Every structure is written in C-alpha cells, then in structure tokens.
Amino acid sequence: MIAYLIRRILYALPILIGVNLLTFALFFVVNTPDDMARMQLGIKRVTPEAIEKWKQQRGYDKPMLFNSAAEGASKATDTIFWQKSASMFVFDFGYSDDGRSISREIATRMGPSLAIALPTFIIGLFAYVSFALLMTLFRGTALDMAGVALCVLLMSISGLFYIIGGQFLVSKLWHLVPISGYASGADSFKFVVLPILIGVIGGVGSSSRWYRTIFLEEIGKDYVRTARAKGLSELRVLFTHVLKNAMIPILTGVVVVIPLLFMGSLLTESFFGIPGLGSYTIDAINAQDFSVVRAMVFLGSVLYIVGLILTDISYTVVDPRVRLQ
Amino acid sequence: MRFTPVFLWSDYLVFLLVAAVVAGIWYVRQREHLLLPWRRVAQSKVAMVSLLVLSVFLVISLLDTLHYRVALPQQADGQQVFSPEVLSAFDKLVTSLRIQHEKTYSEPFALTLFAKESVTDANGHMLREYPRLRYGGAHLADGQQRAADVLQRALLGGGSGALFAVLVLAALRRLVWRAETITWLLLCILVGVIANLATVYHVLGTDKVGQDVLYLSLKSIRTGLIIGTVTTLVTLPLALFLGVAAGYFRGWVDDVIQYIYTVLSSIPSVLLIAAAVLMMQVTIDTHPQWFDTSASRADLRLVFLCLILGMTSWTGLCRLLRGETLKLREMEYIQAAQSFGVSSMRILSRHIIPNVMHIILISLVMDFSALVLAEAVLSYVGVGVDPSTISFGTMINAARLEMGREPMVWWALAAAFGFMLALVLAANLFADAVRDAFDPRMNRTGS
Numbered sequence: 001m002i003a004y005l006i007r008r009i010l011y012a013l014p015i016l017i018g019v020n021l022l023t024f025a026l027f028f029v030v031n032t033p034d035d036m037a038r039m040q041l042g043i044k045r046v047t048p049e050a051i052e053k054w055k056q057q058r059g060y061d062k063p064m065l066f067n068s069a070a071e072g073a074s075k076a077t078d079t080i081f082w083q084k085s086a087s088m089f090v091f092d093f094g095y096s097d098d099g100r101s102i103s104r105e106i107a108t109r110m111g112p113s114l115a116i117a118l119p120t121f122i123i124g125l126f127a128y129v130s131f132a133l134l135m136t137l138f139r140g141t142a143l144d145m146a147g148v149a150l151c152v153l154l155m156s157i158s159g160l161f162y163i164i165g166g167q168f169l170v171s172k173l174w175h176l177v178p179i180s181g182y183a184s185g186a187d188s189f190k191f192v193v194l195p196i197l198i199g200v201i202g203g204v205g206s207s208s209r210w211y212r213t214i215f216l217e218e219i220g221k222d223y224v225r226t227a228r229a230k231g232l233s234e235l236r237v238l239f240t241h242v243l244k245n246a247m248i249p250i251l252t253g254v255v256v257v258i259p260l261l262f263m264g265s266l267l268t269e270s271f272f273g274i275p276g277l278g279s280y281t282i283d284a285i286n287a288q289d290f291s292v293v294r295a296m297v298f299l300g301s302v303l304y305i306v307g308l309i310l311t312d313i314s315y316t317v318v319d320p321r322v323r324l325q
Numbered sequence: 326m327r328f329t330p331v332f333l334w335s336d337y338l339v340f341l342l343v344a345a346v347v348a349g350i351w352y353v354r355q356r357e358h359l360l361l362p363w364r365r366v367a368q369s370k371v372a373m374v375s376l377l378v379l380s381v382f383l384v385i386s387l388l389d390t391l392h393y394r395v396a397l398p399q400q401a402d403g404q405q406v407f408s409p410e411v412l413s414a415f416d417k418l419v420t421s422l423r424i425q426h427e428k429t430y431s432e433p434f435a436l437t438l439f440a441k442e443s444v445t446d447a448n449g450h451m452l453r454e455y456p457r458l459r460y461g462g463a464h465l466a467d468g469q470q471r472a473a474d475v476l477q478r479a480l481l482g483g484g485s486g487a488l489f490a491v492l493v494l495a496a497l498r499r500l501v502w503r504a505e506t507i508t509w510l511l512l513c514i515l516v517g518v519i520a521n522l523a524t525v526y527h528v529l530g531t532d533k534v535g536q537d538v539l540y541l542s543l544k545s546i547r548t549g550l551i552i553g554t555v556t557t558l559v560t561l562p563l564a565l566f567l568g569v570a571a572g573y574f575r576g577w578v579d580d581v582i583q584y585i586y587t588v589l590s591s592i593p594s595v596l597l598i599a600a601a602v603l604m605m606q607v608t609i610d611t612h613p614q615w616f617d618t619s620a621s622r623a624d625l626r627l628v629f630l631c632l633i634l635g636m637t638s639w640t641g642l643c644r645l646l647r648g649e650t651l652k653l654r655e656m657e658y659i660q661a662a663q664s665f666g667v668s669s670m671r672i673l674s675r676h677i678i679p680n681v682m683h684i685i686l687i688s689l690v691m692d693f694s695a696l697v698l699a700e701a702v703l704s705y706v707g708v709g710v711d712p713s714t715i716s717f718g719t720m721i722n723a724a725r726l727e728m729g730r731e732p733m734v735w736w737a738l739a740a741a742f743g744f745m746l747a748l749v750l751a752a753n754l755f756a757d758a759v760r761d762a763f764d765p766r767m768n769r770t771g772s
Contacts (some may be wrong), residue, residue: 018588026600031607039607152757156694156750159703160721161742164728172733266595266706285599285706293600300593 004324024085033060093295113264113276120199132211155207166198180273247318256307327396333624365762370504370760375751377527389415411620411738417508425460427535436462486517521767530736548716553693564642572650586640602708623711695747
C-alpha cells in the first residue's frame with residue numbers, strides 16, 4: 001500500500017510538470033509579458049517606461065528560461081520560469097496584482113467554498129442514488145418512464161436558470177433567505193441553504209440518469225438472478241446486492257471530485273456572493289489577474305490527481321478483490 | 326441594392342461542416358449496412374419530432390451564416406465603399422425586427438415603454454406617464470383594441486401557417502395523422518403566428534437599448550449551434566488520430582499520448598478554458614490591425630472559443646477510442662490482416678476506424694447539448710463569446726443585471742432560457758435515439 005502510494009505520487013510528478021509547462025507556455029510564451037503589460041495598462045497611454053515599470057513591479061523583467069547574465073545556479077533560478085512557475089511545486093503562488101499573498105487568500109477562502117460544496121456533494125449523492133434506485137425498482141413501468149423523462153428535461157435546462165430562478169422564487173418572492181452574502185459561524189446557515197438546494201437540484205437530471213444506467217446494467221447479471229432464486233425480496237436484492245456491486249462504477253465518478261470540492265463552484269459562489277475560491281477565480285478572470293488564474297489552474301490539477309489516487313484507494317475499500325501493489 | 330459577400334471564419338467552417346454532412350449522407354446512402362442503424366433512428370417518433378425542431382434551428386442559423394455588407398452611396402472620387410456593418414440573409418429576412426428599435430425596455434406586446442417618463446403635453450404641462458412605443462402596436466389608437474387585434478392577427482398568421490403545412494404535406498403525399506406531421510403542422514402554425522404578430526408588436530418585448538428580444542433570441546441560435554458543431558471539427562481529428570494510434574501501436578506511442586491527455590484532463594476544464602481565452606483576448610487586443618470589421622473580430626473570438634473548447638474536450642473521446650482499439654486489435658480478423666502483411670495504415674483505415682465510428686457518432690451528438698449549455702455559462706464567467714456577439718450567454722448576462730429591478734424585467738431571461746431549452750431538449754432527445762440505435766450493447770431482441 002505504502003509502496004503503491006509512493007509510486008503513484010512519483011507518477012504524478014511528470015503530469016504536474018506537464019501542467020506547469022503548459023501554463024507557463026500559455027501565460028508567458030503565447031503572449032509575452034510586454035503584451036500583458038500593454039493590455040493591463042490600456043492601449044492608449046503606454047510608454048516603454050511604463051511597460052518596464054509594470055514588468056519590474058511584478059518580476060516579469062527577467063529572462064524566460066535561462067539567465068546568461070547571472071552567476072552559478074542563479075543562471076537557472078533568476079528567471080521567470082523558475083520564480084513564477086517552478087515555485088508553484090512548493091505551493092508558493094506569489095502575489096496577486098493587488099499585492100495580496102495568493103496562498104493566504106486560498107487558505108481563508110477554502111472554508112466558505114467547502115461550506116457550500118461539501119453539503120451539496122453529500123446530499124446530492126444521497127438524493128441521486130435514491131432516485132436512481134427508485135427508478136430501477138419500478139423499471140419498465142410508467143413511473144420509470146416518467147422519471148427518465150423528468151431527468152432528460154432537467155438535464156436540458158441551463159444551470160444558470162436554476163440559480164436565477166431559485167433566487168427569484170425563494171429570495172425575492174417568498175423572502176425566505178437573503179439573495180446573496182455570507183456570514184461565518186452559525187449565521188451562515190441562512191446564506192448557504194439556498195445555494196446547496198439549487199446545487200442539488202441542478203445535478204438531478206444527469207446524475208440520476210447515469211446511476212440508473214449503472215444499476216440496470218448490474219441487475220441483468222447472473223448473481224442477481226441467483227439472489228432472486230434464493231427467494232430474496234426485490235428491495236433486498238437492490239440494496240444489498242446491486243447497490244454493493246454498482247459501487248465501483250459509482251466511485252469512479254464520485255471520489256475524483258472530492259478534492260476538487262475545495263475549489264468551490266464558480267457559478268454558485270459568484271451569484272450568491274460567497275467569498276470562496278470559485279468567486280475568487282471569477283474575479284481574477286474578470287480583472288485579468290494572470291497570477292491568480294495560473295495558481296488556480298495548478299491547484300486544480302494537483303487536487304484532481306489527489307482525487308485519482310483516492311479513487312484507487314476507495315476501490316480496495318468496497319471491493320476486497322482489488323489489491324494495490 | 327449593391328452588396329459584397331463577406332465570409333467570416335466561422336462561415337467557412339460551417340460550410341465545411343455542411344459539405345461533410347452532405348458527403349456523409351451520400352456515402353451512407355450507398356451502403357445498406359450503414360443505413361440500417363439510421364433506419365432505426367427514423368423509426369423512433371421522438372427522434373423524428375426532435376429532428377424536425379432541430380432543423381428549424383438549423384435553417385435559421387444557415388440563413389444567418391450567409392453574410393454580406395451593403396454598399397454605401399458613391400463617394401465624390403467615385404470609389405465604392407461598403408458599410409462596416411456585416412449583415413446576413415437572415416437579417417434581411419427579418420429587417421423590420423432588426424431596425425424597429427424602441428428607446429428602452431418594453432414588455433411583450435406592450436404599447437408603451439416599461440418605465441414612466443416626463444413628457445410635455447399640448448398645454449405645456451409636465452406629465453409623468455408611460456410614453457407610447459415608436460413601433461410596437463403603433464397602428465392602434467388605444468390599448469383597448471389590442472386584445473382583438475392580437476387575436477385577429479394570430480388567427481390569420483396561424484391559419485396561413487396551417488394552410489402552408491397542409492399544402493406541403495399534400496405535395497409530398499404524406500397527408501397522414503402521425504407524430505411527425507402533427508409536429509410539422511404545429512411548427513408552421515407557430516411560425517405563422519409569430520411572423521404575423523412580429524411585424525407590428527414586440528412579441529417578446531425589448532431589451533435595455535430597445536432591441537427586439539425575439540430578434541436577439543433568433544440570432545443567438547447560430548452562435549449556439551456553431552459552438553456545438555464547429556468544436557467537433559477540432560475534437561474529432563485529434564481524438565480519432567491519437568486515440569486509435571495509442572490503442573493500435575501501444576508501446577511508447579501509447580505512453581506519450583496517454584501522458585498528453587492525462588495532463589490536459591487533469592486541469593479543471595473551466596480553468597483551462599478561462600486561461601486560454603484570457604490569453605487569446607490579449608492577442609486579439611494587441612493586434613487590432615488584423616480585423617477590418619468589428620464583426621470579424623468578434624467572429625475570430627468565437628472560432629477561437631470553439632478551438633479551445635475542442636482542445637479541452639477531446640480527451641474523453643480519445644480515451645474511449647483507445648480502449649476500443651485495444652480491444653479490436655486482438656480480434657481474429659485484425660490478426661489475419663496482420664499475418665497477410667497488410668500495412669498498419671491500411672488496417673487502421675479499413676478495419677479499425679470503421680468499427681469505432683459508432684462511438685464517435687454517439688459521443689459527438691451527446692456532446693452537442695453540453696456545449697450549447699457551456700456557452701451560456703462561459704459567457705457569464707466572462708470567458709465566452711465576444712460581448713458584441715449575440716448569444717444566449719450574453720443575453721442572460723445582460724438581463725441578469727436587471728434582476729433587482731422592481732417590477733422585474735423577466736422577458737429577456739425567459740426568452741433566452743426558453744429557446745435554449747427547446748434547442749437542448751431536442752438535441753438531447755435526438756442524441757438518445759442515435760445512441761439507442763448505434764450502441765451495440767443495447768438489447769434489441771425485444772423490438
């Protein structure tokens with residue numbers, strides 16, 4: 001197990017290096033720092049001095065990959081690549097354009113993001129699997145058909161509609177909870193309940209339908225017939241046999257997103273004014289703050305890879321036949 | 326009227342797609358075994374009904390793809406100058422919708438503006454009242470005649486639509502009571518009613534700058550369809566070539582390709598898209614000399630967006646194709662071909678690729694609706710289409726800012742969501758039917 005983990009982490013390294021090189025190419029080679037400076041300062045009042053100053057303030061005035069003017073090891077370290085990209089490996093994200101430490105922002109904004117994302121994830125998973133099991137129980141009947149039709153309809157509605165419609169109905173018409181905002185501690189309940197509800201409803205269509213397909217595939221297998229032949233009730237067959245065996249495909253899709261919950265949801269957070277990582281990213285995109293976007297891209301891929309490793313570990317929990325070695 | 330045709334980048338890509346689809350239809354029609362799954366699609370009522378709805382969207386967006394610029398009056402030195410405004414055949418068709426601008430918001434079928442304004446009456450007194458619209462219901466003397474007028478026009482338009490539908494069906498000798506013909510009849514009636522009402526009313530109201538919301542919604546269709554289809558032009562070659570190569574050659578080729586797609590798919594796609602679009606925006610902003618009209622600049626951004634969406638979405642299909650090829654290459658007929666000394670290229674093109682086509686087709690039609698929905702979200706985030714491009718995303722974004730207004734301006738949002746729902750629902754239903762017909766795992770013994 002330990003050996004497996006070490007190998008997986010070593011295997012993740014080249015992928016992270018690839019991600020790092022990709023973001024470096026995207027942010028510094030496709031457009032040179034000069035272009036970015038011109039963009040940030042506006043087209044009209046750009047003088048060469050202003051560009052130089054902008055670059056110097058942000059440390060973009062160094063050579064890209066190799067500094068031939070420097071001595072010894074700093075030939076490689078006193079460059080944009082080393083200082084801006086390679087330093088992300090130790091989670092040193094540097095400073096955003098307004099001068100704040102990005103690592104600190106990430107640490108403080110993780111809480112609100114999780115307060116929304118974690119309950120949405122848990123309640124959602126429970127609701128989708130239950131709904132899918134219900135459809136599987138009534139498979140082939142009109143109830144199942146209606147369920148699938150409902151899923152397709154819900155899938156076809158834009159996620160923006162759920163948010164805007166929910167805000168309009170619950171906050172504006174019924175005045176149950178505030179439209180947007182956030183508070184820490186116990187006060188946060190009234191702010192997070194609507195985003196969580198909308199997040200769960202928004203995922204019903206595609207997820208329930210996907211789980212239903214998985215269950216239906218399992219239910220056609222021989223062991224299910226054996227279980228029924230033993231005289232087990234249909235409910236028992238579903239819950240103890242089908243659900244257990246469907247765990248592997250379900251976990252494949254589910255566990256990988258758990259670490260990404262830290263990143264929060266872009267849409268939900270910005271609509272509801274939650275000061276989490278999602279709204280942080282959106283603000284950075286709108287302000288064209290490249291260093292924040294770069295940091296989030298790297299963080300996102302690290303979390304994704306952690307998710308993949310967790311998925312493998314979770315297989316051993318639900319299926320004793322799987323051994324990691 | 327003199328004009329010069331304009332070909333934007335996205336127009337070329339649309340023509341390319343249309344040519345590819347026509348060639349594909351011609352190819353399939355010759356071969357009975359390829360026609361078989363399509364026959365199954367044609368037997369599905371749901372598929373045919375949604376195809377009919379989709380084709381209405383398709384016709385609108387194809388008309389909207391034929392762009393031109395009108396000639397301006399001759400200048401003193403005899404030089405011919407063309408207007409910087411790029412129009413399309415669809416714009417020409419709905420000219421009245423396009424040019425009948427009100428001052429600002431008005432409700433659907435309204436005769437007056439949405440907000441009160443100060444007006445001076447004949448005696449010089451200042452009054453606060455709802456001013457009449459310039460175009461919407463301008464032929465009516467007062468509001469009491471409106472209901473009767475709307476009803477009369479709707480009946481007339483619906484009647485002529487129904488007549489047209491029946492005539493077409495009779496000409497095709499398909500005058501039967503079936504789901505497809507009923508849908509066709511309803512669609513014709515709907516178009517007739519709207520077309521007849523839209524000449525004198527703003528059927529879906531007007532937006533902040535007084536543009537007709539119906540016009541905006543209809544124009545958004547092209548943007549949505551382009552995002553959903555042109556993206557496949559990028560996805561398909563990448564996924565097909567790399568996926569099949571990885572699965573067939575294995576060894577270091579497989580390692581390299583797997584590495585590339587693992588790197589790409591390990592970055593959350595929204596962030597990758599955001600980063601790429603931001604970079605593209607910098608390039609576009611620092612090279613204004615590349616574009617002769619603002620439409621061509623907005624269009625390039627649209628094409629780039631498709632490119633970026635394609636670059637981030639090919640990995641899923643690539644993985645599927647690799648897995649399928651790994652399975653296929655162990656089949657006896659491939660091994661037979663190998664032992665006969667058939668070259669790898671020939672095995673790939675004759676034996677492997679035809680046998681993975683169903684996966685490609687299923688994945689493309691399934692992706693379409695997701696891409697249309699993604700456009701709206703991306704435009705909201707600020708990394709979607711150019712703000713001057715009319716799309717569902719930009720419409721929702723503009724309308725969202727008026728959410729806090731009392732009473733609420735609901736019609737622009739409703740129109741954008743309604744059109745999007747119709748498009749995506751039809752696409753989803755059609756995609757399901759295609760998947761059912763092509764997926765070999767489906768159990769067809771019952772049907």
